[in-house]
Amino acid sequence: MSGVAELARPEIRALRPYQPAAAADGVRLNANEAPWRQQWDDTPRGLNRYPEPSPQKLAAALARLYEVDASHVAVTRGSDDAIDLLLRVFCRAGVDRIVVCPPTFGMYRVAAQVQGAGVISVPLLAERDFALDSAAVVAAAGDGAKLIFLCSPNNPTGNSIPQRTVAELCTAVSGTALVVVDEAYIEFSEQASATRLLSVYPNLAVLRTLSKAHALAGARVGALLAAAEVVDLVRGVMPPYALPSLSIDAALGLADADYQACIENRIRQTRRERARLSVALAEMPAVVRVWPSDGNYLLVRFVDPAGVLRHARSRGILLRDFSAQAELANCVRISIGDPGQNDALVAALEEYGNG
């Protein structure tokens, strides 16, 4: 035991999780389910049956994918769910706090507000291409922080946090806080996952998802990778049948022999398109700056973002406006589409430039 569980809320540590009906084979008269399927239901297990409570096969497949032991995997409904679960396990309302480093993914702050946890903001260093101010993070964490959320690659700025920095932070806050590295976009980056640090730092948690590189955003499957004690606490607060059978079955496609090769091809294509789009955008007079990106998106500063968004919309293309956020004046985030979609975007922006 590393002691990291002691950071959790006392009432969660004392919780006796709900015991769902056993999922063993047999005549299931133990879960008040319907004994018949809908006529159209040709799913392997039958949708009349509750899904497996903690899907073992899926946890094992994710453990293989992320190269960790299955005891370090909690299967979640995407990373959004993992963020919410961590807040509920670790933060007492009105007492504990989290550290966020904006501009970054907005759900850390929302989940904290829902839980009644305080939010300490340590902005990324805009003048240093949004590098993490790790000394300021450590200083801020001393002010009652239980969770430090780092996003790498960061959404929407696209930069990654060096692993050395993650390791140093884990050491600096050991015994007081959990460092949570959200790696939703890591597959698009050249940087290795922080999962390799898990065996060294029990106060590290890594969030992974099948929503991005694995093209399964609609299935809502992700994983919290952390010390076994943290995984047990998180599993304990999840509803008993959190993941729908359809999502479990869809995600089990991971185990297919061709699957990984196909995903790797798509990732290579996304990286190529990211480079191509970045060059094309940087040459446009409407563009002030394109930041380098390790994700499947680009952060772009335009002369007139409202005009760009309007014109793109008129051509049926949706972009994400970030211009109202501090440090992101005039910035728009552009997801990398397929080659045809990216061509359409470039054509629309050239047309806008000439208009």
Ligand SMILES: Cc1ncc(COP(=O)(O)O)c(C=O)c1O
């Ligand atoms: C950084 C980051 N983390 C987590 C998520 C949520 O991912 P999921 O679909 O796994 O809930 C997103 C979604 O855009 C994201 O950008």
